[in-house]
Amino acid sequence: MSRQIIIPFGPQHPVLPEPIHLDLVLEDEIVVDVIPSIGYVHRGLEKLVERREYTEYVYVAERICGICSFVHGLAYCQGVEGMMKIEVPERALYLRTIWSEYSRLHSHLLTLGLFADVLGFENLFMNAWRLREHILDDMEATTGGRVIQGSCKVGGVRRDISSEKLDQMVSGLNELEKEMKELTEVFLRDSSIKSRLCGVGVLPKKEAYEYGAAGPTLRGSGWSIDARKLGYAAFSKLNFEPVVETQGDCYARCAVRAKEMFVSIDLIRQAVQKIPDGPVEVKVTGAPDGEYFTRVEQPRGELVHYLKGNGTKNLVRSRVRTPTFTNIPPLVAMLKGCELADVPVIVHSIDPCIGCAER
Amino acid sequence: MGVFEMVGTVVRSVFRKPATLMYPVKTAKITPLSRGHVVIDVSRCISCRICQKKCPSQAIWVEPKEKTWQINRLRCNVCNSCVETCPVKCLTMDTHYIPSVTVRPGAELFHITYVKPPKPEITAESKD
Ligand code: SF4
Ligand code: SF4
Numbered sequence: 314m315s316r317q318i319i320i321p322f323g324p325q326h327p328v329l330p331e332p333i334h335l336d337l338v339l340e341d342e343i344v345v346d347v348i349p350s351i352g353y354v355h356r357g358l359e360k361l362v363e364r365r366e367y368t369e370y371v372y373v374a375e376r377i378c379g380i381c382s383f384v385h386g387l388a389y390c391q392g393v394e395g396m397m398k399i400e401v402p403e404r405a406l407y408l409r410t411i412w413s414e415y416s417r418l419h420s421h422l423l424t425l426g427l428f429a430d431v432l433g434f435e436n437l438f439m440n441a442w443r444l445r446e447h448i449l450d451d452m453e454a455t456t457g458g459r460v461i462q463g464s465c466k467v468g469g470v471r472r473d474i475s476s477e478k479l480d481q482m483v484s485g486l487n488e489l490e491k492e493m494k495e496l497t498e499v500f501l502r503d504s505s506i507k508s509r510l511c512g513v514g515v516l517p518k519k520e521a522y523e524y525g526a527a528g529p530t531l532r533g534s535g536w537s538i539d540a541r542k543l544g545y546a547a548f549s550k551l552n553f554e555p556v557v558e559t560q561g562d563c564y565a566r567c568a569v570r571a572k573e574m575f576v577s578i579d580l581i582r583q584a585v586q587k588i589p590d591g592p593v594e595v596k597v598t599g600a601p602d603g604e605y606f607t608r609v610e611q612p613r614g615e616l617v618h619y620l621k622g623n624g625t626k627n628l629v630r631s632r633v634r635t636p637t638f639t640n641i642p643p644l645v646a647m648l649k650g651c652e653l654a655d656v657p658v659i660v661h662s663i664d665p666c667i668g669c670a671e672r
Numbered sequence: 673m674g675v676f677e678m679v680g681t682v683v684r685s686v687f688r689k690p691a692t693l694m695y696p697v698k699t700a701k702i703t704p705l706s707r708g709h710v711v712i713d714v715s716r717c718i719s720c721r722i723c724q725k726k727c728p729s730q731a732i733w734v735e736p737k738e739k740t741w742q743i744n745r746l747r748c749n750v751c752n753s754c755v756e757t758c759p760v761k762c763l764t765m766d767t768h769y770i771p772s773v774t775v776r777p778g779a780e781l782f783h784i785t786y787v788k789p790p791k792p793e794i795t796a797e798s799k800d
Binding site for chain 2: 365366369372373376436437440443446450453454455456457458461463471472492495496499
């Protein structure tokens with residue numbers, strides 16, 4: 314047996330956008346074990362639920378994550394609405410669907426860009442982010458915020474989108490789709506990218522399930538599990554199939570994200586076609602009492618919000634389980650046996666969002 | 673032919689104007705809905721402190737006795753909650769972002785100039 318050494322990776326590392334610390338146990342250049350630790354950006358947002366009124370906590374819930382902020386707000390609102398038995402108007406549900414698919418587009422473009430950056434493909438990174446800017450522009454024009462939308466509220470949504478704007482958004486997406494095809498072609502067919510990704514960080518199907526992987530990490534290993542199939546918001550009325558890849562390597566996870574963007578565009582198109590007229594919010598009175606679990610599909614995987622109220626204006630407990638958190642054990646499994654040079658690529662292939670994972 | 677996948681994009685990018693903006697020299701893109709910063713109309717604020725209670729980041733401090741309204745711009749996360757809940761609608765959201773700073777400016781202080789109109793006196797004529 315050769316000598317083992319430990320190399321610390323993170324929390325500050327050129328390829329990491331967010332702080333996670335991994336102790337890599339190496340034998341020569343091969344990683345034999347990984348000890349992950351988090352705790353660098355804990356902000357105590359779950360505790361804050363006791364100090365903010367349940368209607369104001371939406372703003373805090375949105376700020377759990379800077380990328381999938383809308384989906385966090387949506388999950389929280391859904392939880393409170395479930396507890397208080399509020400019927401949300403149909404139009405609001407469709408608008409929520411549209412915005413959450415926009416979030417997915419923006420998150421996937423972001424993460425594919427960062428992925429290209431990790432691979433050393435700088436101009437592909439910039440190209441992905443250039444396309445992402447169009448998505449953010451539409452977000453800002455409809456909600457007022459580029460990344461923190463603040464448009465979801467308990468009982469509906471804060472802003473309506475006019476039908477002209479919806480049509481404009483769809484035609485903008487049609488234009489963007491062409492450019493995105495070009496972008497994803499590079500990810501899926503470029504030989505240098507393939508040589509860095511294929512067969513790297515393999516997560517077999519059985520292990521993916523047993524370690525509790527979520528989202529594209531799970532679907533990249535052959536499981537067709539997608540929380541949108543639960544039919545929350547307006548997803549029950551739209552047709553789509555989860556994107557599944559079977560190889561379980563970094564390439565498969567990248568391919569799932571690349572292909573999911575087109576599913577999202579299609580979902581937005583369907584939603585814009587089917588969106589009914591009507592009010593976008595209902596008046597909310599009273600205070601939540603009871604407990605509620607909600608599950609939604611974040612760009613990174615399944616997100617769970619647990620809320621507990623006691624009939625006062627302040628909830629007593631909020632617990633958030635984010636997909637990155639459950640993707641850490643699969644990450645450890647992927648890293649075992651890989652080469653040191655592949656570690657950044659594998660870490661990025663789960664699309665880590667540590668701010669989310671620590672709240 | 674993986675090598676030529678991006679040629680179209682490259683050629684287009686050469687002839688297109690830059691995708692980035694020299695912010696802050698040039699103003700940022702804004703839309704009519706953009707949340708930039710909170711503006712108060714001091715002549716209408718009734719010092720009810722609702723904005724202070726509804727602010728999730730505790731950026732606002734109202735002193736009804738001294739008639740002051742303070743906001744800490746660095747605490748404010750521009751969520752629009754105060755603007756929505758102010759009962760007299762004296763708060764508005766300006767679309768321009770506040771400029772970046774290199775020192776913490778502390779709270780910005782406003783003196784409320786609203787004067788409660790005197791109660792209309794009940795006279796013998798108005799009673800009838
Ligand atoms: S915009 Fe939000 S954070 Fe800023 S002062 Fe108003 S309520 Fe507070
Ligand atoms: S700004 Fe509006 S909410 Fe705040 S104290 Fe004045 S009147 Fe009340």
